[in-house]
Amino acid sequence: MSHTPIDQQRAWCALAEHAAGMGRRHLRDLFVEQPGRFETFSRSAAGLTLDLSKQRWTGQTLDLLLDLARDAGVPEAIRGLLAGERVNRSEDRPALHTALRLPADARLEVGGEDLVPSVHATLARMAEMVERFHAGQWRGATGKPIHDVVNLGVGGSDLGPLMVTHALADYRPEGIHRIDVHFASTMDGSQLADYLTRLNPETTLFVLSSKSFTTIDTLSNARTARDWLKSRLLGAAGEEGVDEALVMRQHFIGVSASPEKMAEWGIADDHQLEFWEWVGGRYSLWGAIGLPIALVVGMEHFRGLLAGAHAMDRHFSEAAPADNLPVLLALAGIWNVNFLDIRAHSILPYDGRLEYFAAYLEQLEMESNGKSVTHDGDQVGYSTCPVLWGQLGPNAQHAFYQLLHQGTQAVECDFIAPRVRYDDVPDPATRDHLMGQHRLTLANCFAQSRVLMLGDDAIEEDGPRPEYKHYRGNQPSSTLLLDRLTPETLGALIALYEHKVFVQATIWDINPFDQWGVELGKKIAGETQHTLEHRTGLEGMDDSTRGLIEAVWSAEAEHGR
Ligand SMILES: O=P(O)(O)OC[C@H]1O[C@H](O)[C@H](O)[C@@H](O)[C@@H]1O
DSSP states (O other): OOOOOGGGSHHHHHHHHHHHHHTTOOHHHHHHHSTTHHHHHEEEETTEEEEOTTSSOOHHHHHHHHHHHHHTTHHHHHHHHHHTOOOBGGGTBOOOGGGGGOOTTOOOEETTEEOHHHHHHHHHHHHHHHHHHHTTOOBOTTSOBOOEEEEEOOGGGTHHHHHHHHHTGGGOOSSSOOOEEEEEOOTTSHHHHHHHHHSOGGGEEEEEEOSSSOOHHHHHHHHHHHHHHHHHHSSTTOOTTOOHHHHHHHHEEEEESOHHHHHHHTOOGGGEEEOOTTSOGGGOTTTGGGHHHHHHHHHHHHHHHHHHHHHHHHHHHHSOGGGOHHHHHHHHHHIIIIISOOOEEEEEESSGGGTTHHHHHIIIIIIHHOOOBOTTSOBOSSOOSOEEEEOOHHHHTTTTHHHHHHSSOOOEEEEEEESOOSTTOSSHHHHHHHHHHHHHHHHHHHHHHHHHHHGGGGSOOOSOOOGGGOOOOOOOEEEEEESSOOHHHHHHHHHHHHHHHHHHHHHHTOOTTOOGGGHHHHHHHHHHHHHHHHOOOGGGSOHHHHHHHHHHHHHHHHTTO
16 A cells, blocks of 8 residues: 655655745855854764754755655664665665774674675785785786786776775885776776776786676677687787686786676686675675776775775764764755755865766666655655766866856756865975865865855955946855765765665665666667677667668678678
8 A cells, every 4th residue: 555655744845945945045044044063063973073953954944854854754764774684676686885884893684694704805805805906916817917917897896996996096005016996887898998008917816806707898898808818818928828717817907796707707706796786886896896996906905995885884874963974965956956956966076086986876876866765666656866966076167067056047066075185295395285275275275166156245346347247146055074085984984875875765766776777778778789799780770870880780781891
């Protein structure tokens, strides 16, 4: 039996009425009317400070949103998620990414089995592998130590490791055999082809990362990599005893939830790292999919990342909703999307190390909450996930901030920056310059959120101003300060967003852990590929697709295919 949709429940209706009463009240007035907003609307946990005072809301708004969270069953949902209930209902399984970061002495019984020992057994296997690489003992088929590792994966098997290895590149341990890690995800092979022109096959290893081990993008890159290795290392190298089995064994590691498929592909048993169906792809960087991260920062820092995420998990589980960072961040989003009609959300990190953070969040948020059917199978009558995009804030200032300041779209922004950076640079002259650059960056970050909030009022200017110089302001934002960017705070930051997504999904009554919307495209791509290759089935296509396919065929004919 379907329950009453959330938008027909008391708390939602009270919020709708409250929003109507607030009209188009300007953020600058809210700041005038309510002194001490920073104090009122900011909270800290796990090395992060979240300032929500520039949200277009009041204390009463937040109280009503907290009522909404309670009525939607958020506290019970959090308990269910962390306890391993089957929260992913369409696939009938739990979503236990939080189990991947439990400490070794914790217990988590799901279906009569304690999951913690197997999680830590995988970490131990990763540690052994990482140690071999860092000791220069993982050798290619011709006996030379592996120096370059290329991760072949896409979506959740690419974006998390890519984002984190980039963010934590400063944390490379010293005194080890250096491993350079690269990422190739695109099915067209262009990223991989570029690496293949530059890397030495004798010292290059590929990690095939794919939860399903059926993703065509990854498997076609994997085939290209295998052929490249074989053509370069077999015979041509003139080495005695270098056979195909040795090449496969020394140059490939597989990471997947399907050991059978890894074996079928030819990954040696002891070079397979397995994870579980109960870890969603976009939530998987905390386990074996994180191998590239550990190869860059070492196991100690990888465990630091897990510890930071676990600190956020504990905060999520223990803090009261009114002090709970993920709950508050989620409620700010709900307020913007569902009551202020703000359906665009920009992620703006002010730290070059977080270059891939927005791309990572685009998958996390939009693949999780880009849904329109409730758990009961009903169509939702309200908006869910906003369109989310982003880029490094300082660069975006010179690109799309124009739209934020003077365009016609209302946009919510998340500004993210570390409080301190470069204070540990050994050379004092460079240190001073770099610390100055960091302060410059922070000044820009704070200035932008201030101008977005206040508009013209951010500056005192005499005389009238032409319309084209007018800034209307009133764009809401959140600011997240990391004490500094470390494995621990990065872990906490990612976990914060994971949990924010879950809280929003709970309120919207949708499943954040499946992604059925991507399946049809894959099926139709298969059929289209068949037509392109075999020149049959064109009659069944629509006129546009037919025209496009014929354009390809005529180009191929011109080039003699
Ligand atoms: O890890 P894999 O099974 O190769 O999946 C890679 C990606 O592809 C899919 O199409 C999904 O939309 C993503 O959620 C997933 O992360």
